[in-house]
Amino acid sequence: MRPADDSGRFLEACGLTREYRVGPAIVHALAGVDLQVRRGEFLAVLGVSGSGKSTLLHLLGGLDTPSGGSVRVDGRDLTLLNAYQRALYRRTTVGFVFQSYYLVPSLTAHENVALALTFQGTFGPQRTRLAAEALGRVGLSHRAGHRPGQLSGGEQQRVAIARAIVHRPPLLLADEPTGNLDRATAAEVVALLDALHREMGTTVIMVTHDEEMVCRVVNRALHLRDGRLLPQEGAA
Amino acid sequence: MRRAWKIALLSLAGLRRTPLRVAITASGVAIASGALVSMMAFAVGLQRQLETPLRLLSLLNDINVSPEESKDGRSPPLDDAAVERLGRLPGVAAAFPNIRVRGVKVRHGTHSEPCLAAGAPREAWLLGVSAEILVAGRFFNEGRDPEAIVGAPLLGSLGFASPDEALGATLTLEAGGLSPDDAGSFSYQRKELSVRVVGVFDLPMIVPGPIRRGIILPVDLMKQVPGIRFETALSRLKAGDDAAPGYANVIVRVRDLADLAAVDRQIKELGFRTTTMLSRVQEMQTFLIFLEVVLAAVGTVALVVAALGIANTLLMAVLERYQEIGIYKSIGASYGDLLVLFLTEAGIIGLLGGSGGLLLGRIVSCGLDIAVNAFARRHGITEPMQVFVFPAWLLAGTVLFAVLASVLAGVYPALRAARVDPIRALRRG
Numbered sequence: 329m330r331p332a333d334d335s336g337r338f339l340e341a342c343g344l345t346r347e348y349r350v351g352p353a354i355v356h357a358l359a360g361v362d363l364q365v366r367r368g369e370f371l372a373v374l375g376v377s378g379s380g381k382s383t384l385l386h387l388l389g390g391l392d393t394p395s396g397g398s399v400r401v402d403g404r405d406l407t408l409l410n411a412y413q414r415a416l417y418r419r420t421t422v423g424f425v426f427q428s429y430y431l432v433p434s435l436t437a438h439e440n441v442a443l444a445l446t447f448q449g450t451f452g453p454q455r456t457r458l459a460a461e462a463l464g465r466v467g468l469s470h471r472a473g474h475r476p477g478q479l480s481g482g483e484q485q486r487v488a489i490a491r492a493i494v495h496r497p498p499l500l501l502a503d504e505p506t507g508n509l510d511r512a513t514a515a516e517v518v519a520l521l522d523a524l525h526r527e528m529g530t531t532v533i534m535v536t537h538d539e540e541m542v543c544r545v546v547n548r549a550l551h552l553r554d555g556r557l558l559p560q561e562g563a564a
Numbered sequence: 565m566r567r568a569w570k571i572a573l574l575s576l577a578g579l580r581r582t583p584l585r586v587a588i589t590a591s592g593v594a595i596a597s598g599a600l601v602s603m604m605a606f607a608v609g610l611q612r613q614l615e616t617p618l619r620l621l622s623l624l625n626d627i628n629v630s631p632e633e634s635k636d637g638r639s640p641p642l643d644d645a646a647v648e649r650l651g652r653l654p655g656v657a658a659a660f661p662n663i664r665v666r667g668v669k670v671r672h673g674t675h676s677e678p679c680l681a682a683g684a685p686r687e688a689w690l691l692g693v694s695a696e697i698l699v700a701g702r703f704f705n706e707g708r709d710p711e712a713i714v715g716a717p718l719l720g721s722l723g724f725a726s727p728d729e730a731l732g733a734t735l736t737l738e739a740g741g742l743s744p745d746d747a748g749s750f751s752y753q754r755k756e757l758s759v760r761v762v763g764v765f766d767l768p769m770i771v772p773g774p775i776r777r778g779i780i781l782p783v784d785l786m787k788q789v790p791g792i793r794f795e796t797a798l799s800r801l802k803a804g805d806d807a808a809p810g811y812a813n814v815i816v817r818v819r820d821l822a823d824l825a826a827v828d829r830q831i832k833e834l835g836f837r838t839t840t841m842l843s844r845v846q847e848m849q850t851f852l853i854f855l856e857v858v859l860a861a862v863g864t865v866a867l868v869v870a871a872l873g874i875a876n877t878l879l880m881a882v883l884e885r886y887q888e889i890g891i892y893k894s895i896g897a898s899y900g901d902l903l904v905l906f907l908t909e910a911g912i913i914g915l916l917g918g919s920g921g922l923l924l925g926r927i928v929s930c931g932l933d934i935a936v937n938a939f940a941r942r943h944g945i946t947e948p949m950q951v952f953v954f955p956a957w958l959l960a961g962t963v964l965f966a967v968l969a970s971v972l973a974g975v976y977p978a979l980r981a982a983r984v985d986p987i988r989a990l991r992r993g
Contacts, residue, residue, distance in 0.1 A: 391987055412900070415901075430894070430990060444896065446570050446574065447892070447897050
């Protein structure tokens with residue numbers, strides 16, 4: 329594992345819990361997670377399916393609200409934000425990369441990337457330029473006019489990464505980004521995330537079950553089991 | 565604002581995905597809007613048909629004055645002195661006896677035709693009577709020349725091929741009737757008048773035929789026609805009043821429609837009975853407004869049904885694009901953004917449907933106009949009628965109403981979209 333370049337605390341979660349009611353039962357997806365992430369750190373959260381990795385990522389990304397505890401990102405307490413402020417937070421601070429890419433099938437690669445800029449209020453030539461730059465950064469300039477259905481899985485994920493970084497967010501959250509890819513393509517995507525992290529200084533939190541794939545690029549890896557973080561083995 | 569506009573443009577991409585469904589939904593709106601606009605155009609057309617002759621003749625500004633029929637039979641005589649007094653009332657442009665005589669024989673060369681002769685003040689053109697009623701020539705001179713303005717439908721019977729041919733021609737009018745003398749008895753008089761045609765008028769079909777094919781003479785000339793005071797003289801004699809008889813009817817024309825009520829009140833205070841065309845028109849307008857409301861309600865019901873179709877289409881779109889809505893939210897779309905997105909989709913369907921409805925309504929009403937005119941021609945009505953009238957406010961209002969109804973129909977689906985839980989939406993994929 330590589331040491332992080334920046335020691336400034338960027339993200340802090342305290343006693344983070346998330347409970348779901350399933351019929352009469354209450355499921356504890358997260359049960360008191362404490363987490364600190366430094367600015368510019370590449371963190372991997374490892375765990376088996378159902379361990380609460382995605383739930384943690386959704387809470388850090390402002391897609392969901394915790395049942396208890398708090399999350400502070402860049403000085404802002406996410407638990408105090410209303411729905412509009414959370415949308416604003418996602419729009420300006422976070423970039424999401426999902427396992428299933430989640431591209432809009434009717435839009436081209438360029439349009440999918442530019443879509444994020446539309447919600448941010450960036451238009452005209454600047455929007456076109458930024459989207460093209462982001463696609464260039466992930467090596468897909470030549471596929472800009474293709475729709476998701478015309479792209480391979482790896483290419484679709486690279487478009488999704490371009491969409492996530494087009495507005496240069498300080499926090500990139502990747503939820504099993506290699507889960508749907510073959511080994512070779514998965515390695516390419518991880519290498520791409522590593523390159524972007526190093527070039528742009530973005531704080532990256534990647535959730536995965538594949539420790540081997542990420543151990544060489546991340547600064548730190550945490551293990552999540554049954555909604556709890558296991559004691560850290562080797563902090564950078 | 566620009567951001568909202570750009571998000572609204574995204575809705576076009578959404579609509580492009582299901583063109584057939586959008587087309588079918590918009591067709592429903594088009595049929596409803598077409599029905600609405602056609603029915604309203606019919607009501608407006610009907611109103612125009614009824615109002616146009618009144619507007620052309622400035623009849624709305626007229627007060628019809630007649631002697632009051634009191635129990636003792638005595639009322640102020642409507643003689644020349646009374647007419648002069650009425651003409652001096654504040655707000656009055658002119659007062660003149662309304663003299664109409666039926667069965668006046670008009671001769672031109674070997675042609676002869678009985679018609680209705682009516683008197684009009686020589687300064688008719690000053691009184692706001694629209695020049696649109698003249699198809700040739702002019703109104704009267706203000707001198708004392710024996711002039712006449714002839715109804716276009718009468719020309720053929722008098723041997724004139726066209727209105728222009730009649731201008732300058734001399735006609736002989738032959739009229740007979742009982743006229744009162746100072747002794748309280750009546751004698752039959754017959755008189756011939758020579759008049760020169762200075763103008764030809766034509767009135768819309770809705771005006772009664774005898775007036776349309778009549779002849780208009782200056783009031784001073786009409787006063788020479790025998791029999792014009794027979795009715796009033798007889799009723800006075802029956803009542804035991806042997807005073808000089810007046811006119812049966814006098815027209816008082818006010819300068820401004822706003823003065824009508826005040827002048828009407830003053831005339832009543834002088835002891836005369838009055839009726840106004842405005843009050844009749846208002847009764848007519850009340851009926852037309854009722855008709856418009858009924859027709860608009862029927863059209864609105866159709867539009868409401870179409871709006872339900874829009875709601876259904878958009879609900880389907882929300883369900884189909886559930887995951888996409890999650891994507892939008894994950895990249896920063898707010899509650900308001902999704903409302904704008906789906907309400908715009910609804911508005912675009914409404915705009916397409918409303919515009920299509922205008923086209924449809926215009927085509928259908930054109931066809932009906934042709935059919936009605938063909939039917940009218942078969943029944944001898946040659947003047948073209950415009951049954952459906954589409955004023956600009958109706959065209960704009962229909963499209964606006966269709967858009968508004970569609971946007972309202974889109975509120976629930978848009979709210980559903982805006983409230984989507986992004987995590988649940990993303991997991992659905």
